[in-house]
Amino acid sequence: MTRNLTETQQKILQYLIDFKEEKGRPPSLSEIAAEFGYKNRSTVREHLMALEKKGMIKRDEKIARGIELLLEENMFVTRPIIGEAAAGSPVTIYPGAIDTVDLPNMIRMPKESFLLKVKGNSLKDAYIFNGDVIIVNPNSEPINGRIIAAVLDDGAVVKRYFKKGKKIELVSENPEFAPIVIEETHPNFHVVGVVVGVYRSMDAKTGRYS
């Protein structure tokens, strides 16, 4: 029966997802009503029943906040990749999502973090390869020796970070590229975040990237 959702239903479903993501629990009928300006919980209930009928949620009747999101049962969740990163030559980070990657359900983005898809094999000495997805956490402080993503002048770089006095050294994993040394106060340098992990999907038929 999974017909298309009406506009209202879509908005409510989105709210259910966002609310749960943020607060860690589903909203109550009252909370949904307040969000959408409904003066009545019954209205909300009807929408929820519609969403249930269409297979988007499962309601635990009689139970407070008994809303289960069936979307989350999927094994894979599609997440946006907001740019591409290469080690040697800077690559622009696009403002919007340019690509998506299917991450296992277990992989859920904290709102702050984002993904970059690695282009080329210039990071191979750090065991990061073409097509890998790096997880960047913008809230981590850069620590000497950690791999960071940064904006430098006209593009983005992914390099190992070393702060030495008032100078910052950005070292590529690939010895072919000489370290970049800049002043701490460099006007067009901004650390985007620390690379906290690498994820590689095994979806590809071969699992190889060459």
Added chain:
Amino acid sequence: MTRNLTETQQKILQYLIDFKEEKGRPPSLSEIAAEFGYKNRSTVREHLMALEKKGMIKRDEKIARGIELLLEENMFVTRPIIGEAAAGSPVTIYPGAIDTVDLPNMIRMPKESFLLKVKGNSLKDAYIFNGDVIIVNPNSEPINGRIIAAVLDDGAVVKRYFKKGKKIELVSENPEFAPIVIEETHPNFHVVGVVVGVYRSMDAKTGRYS
């Protein structure tokens, strides 16, 4: 004030985590009481207040299921690794967790999947290295060419899977190891799951694994 938790408090905290993991929402006082055989919600409330005082949870007072797990606010969530896997030589998968890995918060296990830590560099031709964590999905059907984890006789193998007629060929990424060929009906062969991804934490100071 984060003193050590009493035994009861630990059990309740664990229940909060498990419940939320499974049902997608925190439990109510009644549900906790039922679980532990308390005839009274006040008892539960006292334990929750103790947990809050000790900084383990945050309660949204007056709100149904207003229990926030402060553990989950952390950027990293500790997940159990249930075994170690090498490409060449089979390694036992232990029944319980033998080790843990800190995954970014974004990485949350679907109940079905599990993690294996890779030992040695024998999978290096698949760009999987010592210390990497592979994500195994037991519900995926093995497809020719995919890397699978399987139990063979006395241990576990992680190899590329090829089914050719009534024979199954398990190919190591490392050419030093000859392919294993078994009958489809081999009594002690069981596919554990398909390797759907690889995760590598960048926690290590250097980010290198050698």
Added chain:
DNA sequence: CATACTACCATACATTTGTATGGCAAATAT
């Protein structure tokens, strides 16, 4: 035109849920 669906409201009701206070027994600390 009649029918069905969507979207909202009002009112009423029963449960669930969290809160509050007081009491009791056993273990632990001073």
Added chain:
DNA sequence: ATATTTGCCATACAAATGTATGGTAGTATG
């Protein structure tokens, strides 16, 4: 030995929450 903490219970209460039924309006659908 006396106080404190821990762990549990009983009872009562108020608010939050989900349910139920009936009503109005607009818009599609046949």
